[in-house]
Amino acid sequence: MSLQNTLRALSDPIRREILSILKSGRMSAGDIVSHFEVTGASISRHLAVLKEADLIRDSREGKYIFYELNTSVLEDIMLWITNLKGEKGND
Amino acid sequence: MSLQNTLRALSDPIRREILSILKSGRMSAGDIVSHFEVTGASISRHLAVLKEADLIRDSREGKYIFYELNTSVLEDIMLWITNLKGEKGND
Protein backbone atom coordinates (compact mmCIF):
# COMPACT_ATOMS: atom_id res chain seq x y z
CA MET A 1 0.00 0.00 0.00
CA SER A 2 3.07 2.27 0.31
CA LEU A 3 6.52 2.46 -1.13
CA GLN A 4 7.86 1.54 2.27
CA ASN A 5 5.79 -1.63 2.43
CA THR A 6 6.69 -2.56 -1.10
CA LEU A 7 10.43 -2.14 -0.67
CA ARG A 8 10.44 -3.90 2.66
CA ALA A 9 8.59 -6.82 1.10
CA LEU A 10 11.09 -6.98 -1.74
CA SER A 11 14.10 -6.87 0.56
CA ASP A 12 13.81 -10.55 1.42
CA PRO A 13 15.16 -13.12 -1.07
CA ILE A 14 12.49 -15.71 -0.32
CA ARG A 15 9.76 -13.19 -0.96
CA ARG A 16 11.36 -12.18 -4.24
CA GLU A 17 11.57 -15.84 -5.20
CA ILE A 18 7.89 -16.29 -4.40
CA LEU A 19 7.07 -13.45 -6.76
CA SER A 20 9.24 -14.99 -9.45
CA ILE A 21 7.48 -18.30 -9.04
CA LEU A 22 4.10 -16.62 -9.34
CA LYS A 23 5.19 -15.05 -12.59
CA SER A 24 4.22 -18.27 -14.34
CA GLY A 25 0.70 -18.09 -12.96
CA ARG A 26 -1.42 -18.51 -9.88
CA MET A 27 -0.48 -21.21 -7.44
CA SER A 28 -1.72 -22.64 -4.15
CA ALA A 29 0.11 -21.93 -0.91
CA GLY A 30 1.14 -25.57 -0.64
CA ASP A 31 2.65 -25.58 -4.12
CA ILE A 32 4.58 -22.44 -3.27
CA VAL A 33 5.86 -24.03 -0.07
CA SER A 34 7.17 -27.01 -2.00
CA HIS A 35 9.64 -24.75 -3.79
CA PHE A 36 11.42 -23.93 -0.56
CA GLU A 37 13.12 -25.71 2.30
CA VAL A 38 11.51 -23.69 5.06
CA THR A 39 8.28 -24.65 6.77
CA GLY A 40 4.80 -23.81 5.54
CA ALA A 41 4.30 -21.52 8.51
CA SER A 42 7.29 -19.49 7.48
CA ILE A 43 6.14 -19.19 3.87
CA SER A 44 2.67 -18.31 5.08
CA ARG A 45 4.07 -15.31 6.86
CA HIS A 46 6.08 -14.28 3.84
CA LEU A 47 2.86 -14.46 1.85
CA ALA A 48 1.18 -12.25 4.42
CA VAL A 49 3.93 -9.65 4.05
CA LEU A 50 3.63 -9.73 0.26
CA LYS A 51 -0.12 -9.46 0.52
CA GLU A 52 0.09 -6.52 2.89
CA ALA A 53 2.35 -4.85 0.34
CA ASP A 54 -0.31 -5.61 -2.25
CA LEU A 55 2.22 -7.47 -4.35
CA ILE A 56 0.05 -10.57 -4.40
CA ARG A 57 -3.65 -11.31 -4.21
CA ASP A 58 -5.21 -14.39 -2.71
CA SER A 59 -8.47 -16.21 -3.27
CA ARG A 60 -9.71 -19.32 -1.58
CA GLU A 61 -11.01 -22.16 -3.71
CA GLY A 62 -12.25 -24.97 -1.59
CA LYS A 63 -9.54 -25.99 0.80
CA TYR A 64 -6.85 -24.34 -1.28
CA ILE A 65 -5.82 -20.72 -1.23
CA PHE A 66 -4.44 -19.50 -4.52
CA TYR A 67 -2.00 -16.66 -4.82
CA GLU A 68 -1.33 -14.54 -7.83
CA LEU A 69 1.00 -11.73 -8.67
CA ASN A 70 -0.08 -8.11 -8.64
CA THR A 71 2.59 -6.00 -10.25
CA SER A 72 0.76 -2.70 -10.27
CA VAL A 73 2.42 -1.40 -7.12
CA LEU A 74 5.83 -1.90 -8.69
CA GLU A 75 5.04 1.18 -10.72
CA ASP A 76 5.72 3.32 -7.67
CA ILE A 77 9.20 1.90 -7.27
CA MET A 78 9.94 2.51 -10.93
CA LEU A 79 8.80 6.09 -10.53
CA TRP A 80 10.84 6.65 -7.41
CA ILE A 81 13.96 5.26 -9.05
CA THR A 82 13.39 7.18 -12.25
CA ASN A 83 13.04 10.37 -10.29
CA LEU A 84 16.23 9.65 -8.37
CA LYS A 85 18.09 9.11 -11.60
CA GLY A 86 16.78 12.35 -13.07
CA GLU A 87 19.10 15.28 -13.74
CA LYS A 88 20.73 16.72 -10.65
CA GLY A 89 19.02 19.75 -9.20
CA ASN A 90 15.40 19.33 -10.06
CA ASP A 91 13.94 17.26 -7.24
CA MET B 1 27.10 -5.02 -5.19
CA SER B 2 24.06 -7.29 -5.44
CA LEU B 3 20.35 -6.90 -5.86
CA GLN B 4 19.96 -8.13 -2.31
CA ASN B 5 22.24 -5.40 -0.95
CA THR B 6 20.57 -2.76 -3.04
CA LEU B 7 17.04 -3.63 -2.01
CA ARG B 8 17.96 -3.99 1.61
CA ALA B 9 19.60 -0.57 1.52
CA LEU B 10 16.51 0.94 -0.06
CA SER B 11 14.15 -0.63 2.46
CA ASP B 12 14.93 1.99 5.09
CA PRO B 13 13.21 5.39 4.84
CA ILE B 14 16.17 7.35 6.21
CA ARG B 15 18.46 5.80 3.63
CA ARG B 16 16.03 6.65 0.85
CA GLU B 17 15.87 10.19 2.15
CA ILE B 18 19.65 10.40 2.13
CA LEU B 19 19.64 9.38 -1.52
CA SER B 20 17.00 11.98 -2.29
CA ILE B 21 19.07 14.64 -0.59
CA LEU B 22 22.14 13.67 -2.58
CA LYS B 23 20.15 14.04 -5.77
CA SER B 24 20.93 17.75 -5.66
CA GLY B 25 24.63 17.09 -5.52
CA ARG B 26 27.51 15.94 -3.35
CA MET B 27 27.38 16.79 0.30
CA SER B 28 29.50 16.29 3.41
CA ALA B 29 28.48 13.78 6.08
CA GLY B 30 27.81 16.59 8.51
CA ASP B 31 25.52 18.39 6.12
CA ILE B 32 23.62 15.17 5.55
CA VAL B 33 23.29 14.64 9.30
CA SER B 34 21.78 18.11 9.69
CA HIS B 35 18.78 17.02 7.63
CA PHE B 36 17.79 14.44 10.24
CA GLU B 37 16.98 14.24 13.90
CA VAL B 38 19.06 11.19 14.64
CA THR B 39 22.68 11.29 15.71
CA GLY B 40 25.66 11.51 13.39
CA ALA B 41 26.71 8.03 14.42
CA SER B 42 23.40 6.66 13.23
CA ILE B 43 23.61 8.46 9.89
CA SER B 44 27.18 7.32 9.52
CA ARG B 45 26.06 3.73 9.65
CA HIS B 46 23.27 4.36 7.18
CA LEU B 47 25.90 5.84 4.89
CA ALA B 48 27.99 2.71 5.32
CA VAL B 49 25.05 0.55 4.27
CA LEU B 50 24.41 2.70 1.22
CA LYS B 51 28.08 2.60 0.35
CA GLU B 52 28.23 -1.17 0.70
CA ALA B 53 25.29 -1.33 -1.68
CA ASP B 54 27.29 0.91 -4.00
CA LEU B 55 24.46 3.43 -4.04
CA ILE B 56 26.79 6.21 -2.94
CA ARG B 57 30.48 6.98 -3.28
CA ASP B 58 32.60 8.86 -0.78
CA SER B 59 35.74 10.91 -1.04
CA ARG B 60 37.59 12.68 1.69
CA GLU B 61 38.54 16.28 1.23
CA GLY B 62 40.47 17.56 4.16
CA LYS B 63 38.53 16.91 7.29
CA TYR B 64 35.29 16.48 5.38
CA ILE B 65 34.02 13.36 3.71
CA PHE B 66 31.81 14.04 0.76
CA TYR B 67 29.16 11.66 -0.44
CA GLU B 68 27.60 11.49 -3.86
CA LEU B 69 24.91 9.44 -5.49
CA ASN B 70 25.69 6.48 -7.70
CA THR B 71 22.55 5.42 -9.48
CA SER B 72 24.05 2.80 -11.76
CA VAL B 73 23.12 -0.13 -9.53
CA LEU B 74 19.48 0.91 -9.67
CA GLU B 75 19.51 -0.48 -13.18
CA ASP B 76 19.44 -3.99 -11.75
CA ILE B 77 16.27 -3.28 -9.81
CA MET B 78 14.62 -1.84 -12.89
CA LEU B 79 15.58 -4.96 -14.81
CA TRP B 80 14.32 -7.28 -12.12
CA ILE B 81 11.00 -5.47 -11.92
CA THR B 82 10.64 -5.27 -15.67
CA ASN B 83 11.23 -8.98 -15.92
CA LEU B 84 8.67 -9.67 -13.23
CA LYS B 85 6.13 -7.58 -15.06
CA GLY B 86 6.78 -9.39 -18.32
CA GLU B 87 4.20 -11.64 -19.91
CA LYS B 88 3.29 -14.64 -17.82
CA GLY B 89 5.06 -17.82 -18.68
CA ASN B 90 8.38 -16.73 -20.10
CA ASP B 91 10.63 -16.40 -17.08
Added chain:
DNA sequence: TTAACGTTTAACCTAATTGTTAAATGTATT
Protein backbone atom coordinates in the same frame (compact mmCIF):
# COMPACT_ATOMS: atom_id res chain seq x y z
C1' DT C 1 -20.22 -35.44 12.95
C1' DT C 2 -15.79 -37.02 12.65
C1' DA C 3 -11.56 -37.27 10.27
C1' DA C 4 -8.40 -35.51 7.01
C1' DC C 5 -6.31 -31.88 4.47
C1' DG C 6 -4.48 -27.13 3.46
C1' DT C 7 -3.33 -23.06 5.51
C1' DT C 8 -2.75 -19.59 9.04
C1' DT C 9 -1.86 -17.99 13.77
C1' DA C 10 0.40 -18.19 18.34
C1' DA C 11 4.26 -18.78 21.24
C1' DC C 12 8.84 -18.94 21.42
C1' DC C 13 13.89 -18.43 20.11
C1' DT C 14 17.74 -16.38 17.84
C1' DA C 15 19.80 -13.17 14.82
C1' DA C 16 19.84 -8.78 12.61
C1' DT C 17 18.70 -3.80 12.61
C1' DT C 18 18.57 0.71 14.46
C1' DG C 19 19.30 3.94 17.82
C1' DT C 20 22.29 6.00 21.71
C1' DT C 21 26.67 7.50 24.05
C1' DA C 22 31.53 7.26 24.40
C1' DA C 23 35.87 6.33 22.47
C1' DA C 24 38.80 6.23 18.38
C1' DT C 25 40.53 7.98 13.95
C1' DG C 26 42.03 11.34 10.56
C1' DT C 27 42.88 15.99 9.29
C1' DA C 28 43.71 20.93 10.04
C1' DT C 29 45.13 24.75 12.90
C1' DT C 30 47.73 27.06 16.42
Added chain:
DNA sequence: AATACATTTAACAATTAGGTTAAACGTTAA
Protein backbone atom coordinates in the same frame (compact mmCIF):
# COMPACT_ATOMS: atom_id res chain seq x y z
C1' DA D 1 52.91 18.97 19.87
C1' DA D 2 48.42 20.18 21.42
C1' DT D 3 43.81 21.23 20.46
C1' DA D 4 39.81 21.29 17.77
C1' DC D 5 36.81 19.57 14.30
C1' DA D 6 34.49 15.95 11.22
C1' DT D 7 33.48 11.46 10.99
C1' DT D 8 33.51 6.61 12.08
C1' DT D 9 33.66 2.63 15.18
C1' DA D 10 32.63 0.08 19.49
C1' DA D 11 29.64 -1.33 23.01
C1' DC D 12 25.25 -1.60 24.50
C1' DA D 13 19.85 -1.55 24.69
C1' DA D 14 15.50 -1.87 22.35
C1' DT D 15 12.96 -3.36 18.45
C1' DT D 16 12.06 -5.98 14.41
C1' DA D 17 12.45 -10.04 11.47
C1' DG D 18 12.51 -14.72 10.29
C1' DG D 19 12.66 -19.49 11.65
C1' DT D 20 10.48 -23.54 14.30
C1' DT D 21 6.73 -26.42 16.42
C1' DA D 22 2.16 -26.82 17.98
C1' DA D 23 -2.42 -25.35 18.04
C1' DA D 24 -6.32 -23.32 15.59
C1' DC D 25 -9.20 -22.52 11.58
C1' DG D 26 -11.83 -23.46 7.29
C1' DT D 27 -13.17 -26.69 3.99
C1' DT D 28 -14.09 -31.24 2.12
C1' DA D 29 -15.16 -36.00 2.34
C1' DA D 30 -16.44 -40.29 4.86
